[in-house]
Amino acid sequence: MNWKSRFSGWLLVVALFSSSGALAEEEFTPPKTAQEMGLMQGFPPPADKRISNRNFMQAPQNRWSFQHIRELQPTREIFRGTAPASQFESEPLDLDALEFKTSDDRRITFSRWLQESHTDSIVVLHQGKIVYERYLNGMTPHTQHQMFSVTKSFIGTMVLVLADQGRIDLARTAGSYLPELAGSAFEDATVQHLLDMTTAVKFSEDYLDRDSDIWRYGYVFSLWGDPPEGYRGPMSLYDYLPTLRKQGEHGHAFHYVTPNTDVLGWIASRIAKQSVSAALESMLFQPLGPERDAYIWLDGSATEMAGGGLNITARDAARFGQMILQNGFFNGKRIIPAAVAKRILRPGDPAPFNRFYRDPWYEQVAFAYHDQWWTFNNAHKAVSALGIHGQQIYLDATAQMVVVKQSSDPAPESDINETESPLAYQALAEHLMNR
Amino acid sequence: MNWKSRFSGWLLVVALFSSSGALAEEEFTPPKTAQEMGLMQGFPPPADKRISNRNFMQAPQNRWSFQHIRELQPTREIFRGTAPASQFESEPLDLDALEFKTSDDRRITFSRWLQESHTDSIVVLHQGKIVYERYLNGMTPHTQHQMFSVTKSFIGTMVLVLADQGRIDLARTAGSYLPELAGSAFEDATVQHLLDMTTAVKFSEDYLDRDSDIWRYGYVFSLWGDPPEGYRGPMSLYDYLPTLRKQGEHGHAFHYVTPNTDVLGWIASRIAKQSVSAALESMLFQPLGPERDAYIWLDGSATEMAGGGLNITARDAARFGQMILQNGFFNGKRIIPAAVAKRILRPGDPAPFNRFYRDPWYEQVAFAYHDQWWTFNNAHKAVSALGIHGQQIYLDATAQMVVVKQSSDPAPESDINETESPLAYQALAEHLMNR
Numbered sequence: 001m002n003w004k005s006r007f008s009g010w011l012l013v014v015a016l017f018s019s020s021g022a023l024a025e026e027e028f029t030p031p032k033t034a035q036e037m038g039l040m041q042g043f044p045p046p047a048d049k050r051i052s053n054r055n056f057m058q059a060p061q062n063r064w065s066f067q068h069i070r071e072l073q074p075t076r077e078i079f080r081g082t083a084p085a086s087q088f089e090s091e092p093l094d095l096d097a098l099e100f101k102t103s104d105d106r107r108i109t110f111s112r113w114l115q116e117s118h119t120d121s122i123v124v125l126h127q128g129k130i131v132y133e134r135y136l137n138g139m140t141p142h143t144q145h146q147m148f149s150v151t152k153s154f155i156g157t158m159v160l161v162l163a164d165q166g167r168i169d170l171a172r173t174a175g176s177y178l179p180e181l182a183g184s185a186f187e188d189a190t191v192q193h194l195l196d197m198t199t200a201v202k203f204s205e206d207y208l209d210r211d212s213d214i215w216r217y218g219y220v221f222s223l224w225g226d227p228p229e230g231y232r233g234p235m236s237l238y239d240y241l242p243t244l245r246k247q248g249e250h251g252h253a254f255h256y257v258t259p260n261t262d263v264l265g266w267i268a269s270r271i272a273k274q275s276v277s278a279a280l281e282s283m284l285f286q287p288l289g290p291e292r293d294a295y296i297w298l299d300g301s302a303t304e305m306a307g308g309g310l311n312i313t314a315r316d317a318a319r320f321g322q323m324i325l326q327n328g329f330f331n332g333k334r335i336i337p338a339a340v341a342k343r344i345l346r347p348g349d350p351a352p353f354n355r356f357y358r359d360p361w362y363e364q365v366a367f368a369y370h371d372q373w374w375t376f377n378n379a380h381k382a383v384s385a386l387g388i389h390g391q392q393i394y395l396d397a398t399a400q401m402v403v404v405k406q407s408s409d410p411a412p413e414s415d416i417n418e419t420e421s422p423l424a425y426q427a428l429a430e431h432l433m434n435r
Numbered sequence: 436m437n438w439k440s441r442f443s444g445w446l447l448v449v450a451l452f453s454s455s456g457a458l459a460e461e462e463f464t465p466p467k468t469a470q471e472m473g474l475m476q477g478f479p480p481p482a483d484k485r486i487s488n489r490n491f492m493q494a495p496q497n498r499w500s501f502q503h504i505r506e507l508q509p510t511r512e513i514f515r516g517t518a519p520a521s522q523f524e525s526e527p528l529d530l531d532a533l534e535f536k537t538s539d540d541r542r543i544t545f546s547r548w549l550q551e552s553h554t555d556s557i558v559v560l561h562q563g564k565i566v567y568e569r570y571l572n573g574m575t576p577h578t579q580h581q582m583f584s585v586t587k588s589f590i591g592t593m594v595l596v597l598a599d600q601g602r603i604d605l606a607r608t609a610g611s612y613l614p615e616l617a618g619s620a621f622e623d624a625t626v627q628h629l630l631d632m633t634t635a636v637k638f639s640e641d642y643l644d645r646d647s648d649i650w651r652y653g654y655v656f657s658l659w660g661d662p663p664e665g666y667r668g669p670m671s672l673y674d675y676l677p678t679l680r681k682q683g684e685h686g687h688a689f690h691y692v693t694p695n696t697d698v699l700g701w702i703a704s705r706i707a708k709q710s711v712s713a714a715l716e717s718m719l720f721q722p723l724g725p726e727r728d729a730y731i732w733l734d735g736s737a738t739e740m741a742g743g744g745l746n747i748t749a750r751d752a753a754r755f756g757q758m759i760l761q762n763g764f765f766n767g768k769r770i771i772p773a774a775v776a777k778r779i780l781r782p783g784d785p786a787p788f789n790r791f792y793r794d795p796w797y798e799q800v801a802f803a804y805h806d807q808w809w810t811f812n813n814a815h816k817a818v819s820a821l822g823i824h825g826q827q828i829y830l831d832a833t834a835q836m837v838v839v840k841q842s843s844d845p846a847p848e849s850d851i852n853e854t855e856s857p858l859a860y861q862a863l864a865e866h867l868m869n870r
Binding site: 040043044050051052053054068070071072073074075076077079082142226229236238266269270273275291293298300301302303 | 475478479485486487488489503505506507508509510511512514517577661664671673701704705708710726728730733735736737738
């Protein structure tokens, strides 16, 4: 579940899978829903429409599977508790026809962009009220949607809270918390390096090379089915993380490596004496007064995928975002320290950002990364959680706006999601501020 | 997930796994909880305390895993909906010290029997009120527990409702609903044969023989990990069921074959145009006003294990039982037709019962089986849903009593659960009637 590995196989994957190339207004037809494609329809579904734990990550199967991860993988619940849900005020605005200018100079309506970017849900909060909420492709307000690397921002927030409580020292090394990591890349990486993705890890993310590190990570979580016959590599997260090796010096360059977050989750578990999901549940989730349980994807020994396994409803993700925008106070109580929320909302340091990658996206679209959150390089320097295939929790403190978007983009990375969304949301923010 | 195959390997399995042999009062020590054994404690748990999707069905791992099936297998939620839960009145009675006489003439207290039989939860309703409720071994009122063949009684009830609505004809053959079953054992079996487990299916349930049918069923649902290398058999339920062959004549002898229920689930899906879980959710579950979501275990292509995959809280299982005891009326509404509830509560015909099996249990303890429900041969001829390892929903219409028991017995079948429970509950019923 890596992100922004622009030199990897993704570009080819995008070219193979992407079907949303038609940009001129007259050519546009909305992408087919899972139901329209007949995916998993009927008892049994036709053989070529069945989705299994071997093909669910592919397009178009992902149009169905991102709302059904629990039906394909072992998962652990993050219980909402038994208290009544916190309530949003609602002030519906018709934003469908709002236009914005894309990076390739098209003028496009917000509703069309949602279609082009394979949106499954969108919730827009302005000043804490729901002003816009849409569910597409069979999704409902109570559907938990796979969030991929948006998960990282929950983990990062939890680690910052533990640090504020004095239970984790951000300057200490991962190896000092987890002796199991001796000899690995993480032994002398600090918690802050992990949070900022500035660890120096030999980690290849070529999704077309089955010998690459991301494939071995994938075997642990059954992302692409079983490993090949004769494979003798690690099959649990705890066995996998110590196998990664150092390459270079920590703290120098931003290098997006999903297992960094899994190490953070492991440290948090060791410190909090709770599983990642139990810690998220008690520290961040139940206090929000969520409407629905969330859940998280597990490996074959019931260990959480902290790097990308969260599944949550759009509204509950919006509660999390709004809590941060309100400096940690939500549902009538303080949930995280104000200092942690303010830290998340600051833009971050762009210096390490372009030292590893060579991609204009890292200056023109994104601006920085810190504490498991992205900063976009738009007028409001908005902060966002981002996951592949179009998952986002976007926080604009200037406009007091939160946007949650859950998607099933055929491509893990696509311009229509990652490049256009900060333009769309900036236009949305300005519209809401001026109404 | 078969039950009552007393000529199979179970007896040996029982001998290997059972640790609850000590019956004299002075020798008794309660079975260790999962936490006391250190199972899945720590991050990571020690290697010999880790539970994976390969060892979770064994004892003592099952002390942990039966409360955590979702963390080991793909599952589909059965959503409680968003309405408030129906409320039980409560009238707590101290039944811990209640004594009853076991089949081997011991006098034993109810609370000790609960310990000996590895109980995880028990809820006793009398006249609709909760009079006794205990949670052991780390279980809580909101924990969904694996129910094994108790699932069958939910499926049977659903099929009877569909029959009452005229949508399923109990006299029609499975093959007439599901052309895919042509040539299989089920082609000319009627729905009623399936309901009563009087189909003539060549099906061996020797758990120690990896070539037996129950092992092939297990491969479909990853009950015991992956099949051996080179295995080319069916890996989805829809592909598996048509492979079973006929042996003998339908309608003659009771022969407990789990796939009968999977065929019933398939017929219900075909008729209701819903997955098994969606049909259960809308027809039987949401109307009860449950407290918690339930969920059901799936194969690798997201098809439900209708024969044994339900996971549900003790209280929500009690709601289901109480609804039947109230002739189908519960939570202020009619949920199933009174005729269906009354049919479930009648004792059934003992004639076919001992034609296949040669086991005194089938006369002395159990009395009959019909419509996916057991009848016990005790004074009240109580009706019960039963699952391996000690899962029960026991309905005593005479005493207006419902007992839900969820357990993690080391043995799939054990006298302490299957032989003693109707004695314990009969004593309980008489106590409640005379108080």
